[in-house]
Amino acid sequence: MSNGRRTSRVVLYIVLCLGVLLTVFPFIWMVLTSFKLDGEAVQVPPTILPQHPSLQAYQQVFDVIPFRAVLLNSVISTVLIVLGQVLFCTMAAYGFARIKFPGRQLIFILVLSVLMVPSQIFLIPQYLIIQKLHLLDTMGGLVLPSLFSAFGTFLLRQFFLSIPAEMEEAAILDGANRWQIFTKVMVPLVQPGIVTLVIFTAKYGWNNFMWPLIITTTPSKMTLGPALSTLSGVHVNNYPAQMAGAVLAVIPMLILFIVFQKQFIEGVAHAGVKG
Amino acid sequence: MKSALSRRTGSRHQLADAMWGYFFVAPVVIGLAVFYAFPFLQNIYFSFCEVDRFNRSSFIGLDNYREMFSSGELYQSTGNTFLYVLLTVPLGIFLAILVAALLNSKARGQSALRTLYYLPAITMPAAIAMVWKWIYNGNYGVLNEFLKVFGVSGRNWLNESATALIAVAVVGIWSMVGYNMVILLAGMQGISPSYYEAAQIDGAGALACFFHITIPMLSPSIFFVLITSLISGFQVFDTIYMMIGKTSLAYESTQSLVMLFYRNAFDYGYKGYASAVSIYIFVIILLFTLIQFVAQKKWVHYE
Known part of the structure; x- marks a missing residue:
């Protein structure tokens, strides 16, 4: 390796590591602050490592907001949204990709058109529907509109379209009905697509902010997003408590990400390549 | 070849199959x-109505739109949103291309670095906003302490109209680089090595290869990233809501269009007016998306 190439290699690593540092620093600072006492956090000049590492801030989070309930709400709503979307979108995607019926093209275009519209457009009427159903401040209200997804339908339809017709025709000749073909033959074949949908939807459900902010008002009915907003309103100057709340909100998704890293990243990469 | 289905069946079966569909x-x-x-549809109707506290709507024609276009608020929010998009989208994509290109040059530890860069993309925006708000804190924030080392005096970043939107935009860029980078890196890895080999034989350097092979071949991915970044940029809400309090002096200079919508719809209860704002947002996003789709013919190369 020539000298010039070695220097450029070194520069490359310096730039990359600097970028990583900038990316990761807020996370590190969040964790470090969360273990400090609130007096230490506002010390000037600041300490880097907590002088008296403490879980006090975490305790304060649980004292101010019903964090256990909030965490549970986030988990349950995310799981329900994922299950609903996987079931309904997989079914619809199969129908649109594989079965001929009058109006198929038109209905599919109408489904796609939902993707073109920014979500604010739907919010006020959706809120009024949920209100009419007496579902404000409930789990049902949190998840109901998110169970149906044009994006998920579109994504999985692409996967169904790429499966050769022979797979299905063999099953039809064996006398299987559509539901049997769907569950026994087709669903296993689109598993990578379903995994991608699960990851997209879990991220969306977990991180969603505006809808739960609108729908929930009682602290014990909230999900993590609006609860963090409440926390920063109550503990205005208690930074360790705010950071502890943020840590608790971030960790479950982080664990999921570490376990399913490959699927997370490949799902997104795939979306970009296919357009 | 006719499908097995139609060979076996008559119209009765086709009907049954359509029912399954x-x-x-x-x-x-x-x-x-x-x-x-x-x-x-209801939202379009509401935009021509006054919707009261009990959600009864009465038709008032174009009054909401008239009021909207004659209020300074709308133009201020439009300006803020455009500035946010202008600050985040070009830089966010440029940095994503840079990181992707560096990672693509067979850097050791590529996949570990890619994972670290991707972290902001999976993190809850509300949590991200809290952490950055703490970093930006005017009295105890670590950013001001860091600047002090270089003799730069700190500011109250989120409370001054000169800096607040830029501070929020930095968070926006920080959040989007990893996501865009993953898409662009996948695009780069899809470019056939034979192009580079041919260019090397012709004596092209690394930079020439980058601008004459990588960028054109990558243009469909860049286009995808551009469209998605624009659409989400125009809808910025979570970070502003969390980072800029109602009492902040920068409140007006950071109010985005979606923020304006949210306040009117759910804080003030002006649902009719808010519906008109949401239609306005929709039209702006639609226009920009269409412009991009027309402009792409000039610079996006499909194989």
Whole structure:
């Protein structure tokens, strides 16, 4: 390796590591602050490592907001949204990709058109529907509109379209009905697509902010997003408590990400390549 | 070849199969109709109505639009949103291309670095906003302490109209680089090495290869990233809501269009007016997307 190439290699690593540092620093600072006492956090000049590492801030989070309930709400709503979307979108995607019926093209275009519209457009009427159903401040209200997804339908339809017709025709000749073909033959074949949908939807459900902010008002009915907003309103100057709340909100998704890293990243990469 | 299905069947079977088709698509189609298509139409209707506290609507024609276009608020929010998009999208994509290109040059530890860069993309925006708000804190924030080392005096970043939007935009860029980078890196890895080999034989340097092979071949991915970044940029809400309090002096100079919508719809209860704002947002996003789709013919190369 020539000298010039070695220097450029070194520069490359310096730039990359600097970028990583900038990316990761807020996370590190969040964790470090969360273990400090609130007096230490506002010390000037600041300490880097907590002088008296403490879980006090975490305790304060649980004292101010019903964090256990909030965490549970986030988990349950995310799981329900994922299950609903996987079931309904997989079914619809199969129908649109594989079965001929009058109006198929038109209905599919109408489904796609939902993707073109920014979500604010739907919010006020959706809120009024949920209100009419007496579902404000409930789990049902949190998840109901998110169970149906044009994006998920579109994504999985692409996967169904790429499966050769022979797979299905063999099953039809064996006398299987559509539901049997769907569950026994087709669903296993689109598993990578379903995994991608699960990851997209879990991220969306977990991180969603505006809808739960609108729908929930009682602290014990909230999900993590609006609860963090409440926390920063109550503990205005208690930074360790705010950071502890943020840590608790971030960790479950982080664990999921570490376990399913490959699927997370490949799902997104795939979306970009296919357009 | 005719399909097995039509060979075996007559019209009775086709009818039965069509019924299966309706059965499979029904849940999504009905769900989308109830929670999206109907709300879309109702929202358009509401934008011509006054909706009171009890959600009774009365038709008032174009009054909401008239009021909207004659208020300074709308133009201020439009300006803020455009500035946010202008600050985040070009830089966010440029940095993503840079990181992707560096990672693509067979850097050791590529996949570990890629994972670290991707972290902001999976993190809850509300949590991200809290952490950055703490970093930006005017009295105890670590940013000001860091600047002090270089003799730069700190500011109250989120409380001054000169800096608040830029501070929020930095968070926006920080959040988007990893996501865009993953898409662009996948695009780069899809470029056939034979192009580079041919260019090397012709004596092209690394930079020439980058601008004459990588960028043109990558243009479909760049286009995808551009469209998605624009659309989400125009809808910025979570970070501003969390980072800029109602009492901040920078409140007006950071109010985005979606923020304006949210305040009117759910804080002030002006649902009719807010509906008109949401239609305005929709039209702006639609226009920009269309412009991009027309402009792409000039610079996006498909194989």
